[in-house]
Amino acid sequence: MTPTHRHQQPSTRTARMHQPYDPWQAADTLGLTIRYAPLRDCLGCWVPPDRLIVLATRLTHVQERDTLAHEVEHALKHDTDCRYAGAAGRLWSRRQEARADEAAARKLIPTVDLEDALNWATSREEAAHELGVTEHMLRVRLLIRRRDLEWLDTSRTDG
Template identity: 50%
Template sequence: MSVVPLLLTARVGLQYTPAVALDDLGIRVVRTWLRDTWGAWSREHRDVVVVASGLSAVQERCVLAHELEHVLADDTDCGGYIASIRQERRADIEAARKLVAISDLAEVAQWAPDIQSAAHELHVTERMLQVRLNDLKGEGWPWRPLGGSRIAG
């Protein structure tokens, strides 16, 4: 399963459709009731991404983007706590980079009064938009507290 053609033809931002990218890789999306997560992928069952039923279209788009990043990285099952956190953080950041193009963010930042409005316009969850803003260090972007990230300063 080569990802090179996928990467060369990938679209980002509002045109990014992780469901199509998963389909191009031959990975089925299965919707079912999940107890404590919105999505999952496992090396053991490489050809399936499981998504919680009942999610909104925006939530599902973000979950699929996140799980696709696990697929592309060929992540191992979360054996250790630290490895698990690193894999989840990387999947979030890479998904956010594809879901929220800087050009789309710059356009929405000119008029959106708050992060809820911006996330709605960008077709992402508020959490995924926050991940993208944190990735960009929040410099010059609205909806961020002064001083940037509490972790990074």
Template identity: 45%
Template sequence: MFTTPSLAVPAGLHYAPEDILDQLGTRIVRTWLRDTWGIWSRDDHSIVIASGLGAAQKGCVLAHELEHALAGDIDCGNRSWSIRQERRADVAAACKLIAISDFAEVAQWAPDIYTAAGELMVTERLLEVRLNDLRGESWPWRRQDGLKIAG
């Protein structure tokens, strides 16, 4: 498991996962990938990303894979464990890539999620992850039984 570099890490539009990976000594390999955009390899501390990704796609993939690296994740072959790892990496990456202040500014004028994602330099999918997080779906104190005023 890596430790986060000992410097202030900006969030949102100024978040640079590639710089953090460089500080951690993580090698980034670009190659053709058949059915995914990125893979974290714990064995050799490298990240493989698909060649030909746009800037937003590349940033999202690197942020997601960085979260796997920071958590020391492994592909254990257990589907439910893998799903939890993927969800956690998505939420953490989305929170770092999309600062609430940036989101609030763009939400005032962006007509749709595609425009907002483009302005925030993220994929629409990762923006959806952040929206779900802001709705409280992954908050540990969220009531699971809904909001009831009277029983």
């Protein structure tokens, strides 16, 4: 494993009024160690007993930032190893993964930035590039947005 640090903030067209989420700073604040290794089956992993996040060496900067944000969320929730055996373990693993994805997506893509990008971007690819995230993370954030909007619609009629 290589302890290199390849941190840099994505440049975007969106005029942000806030500091973008920095998962390297979050990991540092939590006292987590970040290492890089040639992972084959995943982009990153959280090793709870060692308070260690391992990231694949082959990642682009955007993939690295998204993956680190995701793994930091596992640490924040004190998640266990996600490689459980059996049906119940697979279900719990999927829940942990979805929860980490959603929390990371909210931090990486603030609502104001998402709405701004959606106003002018002509594709998801363009919006993801603008926001400095992967298309996967943008899809996750869009699902959250849709759920939030549906909740707002039903809360107005139920109230």
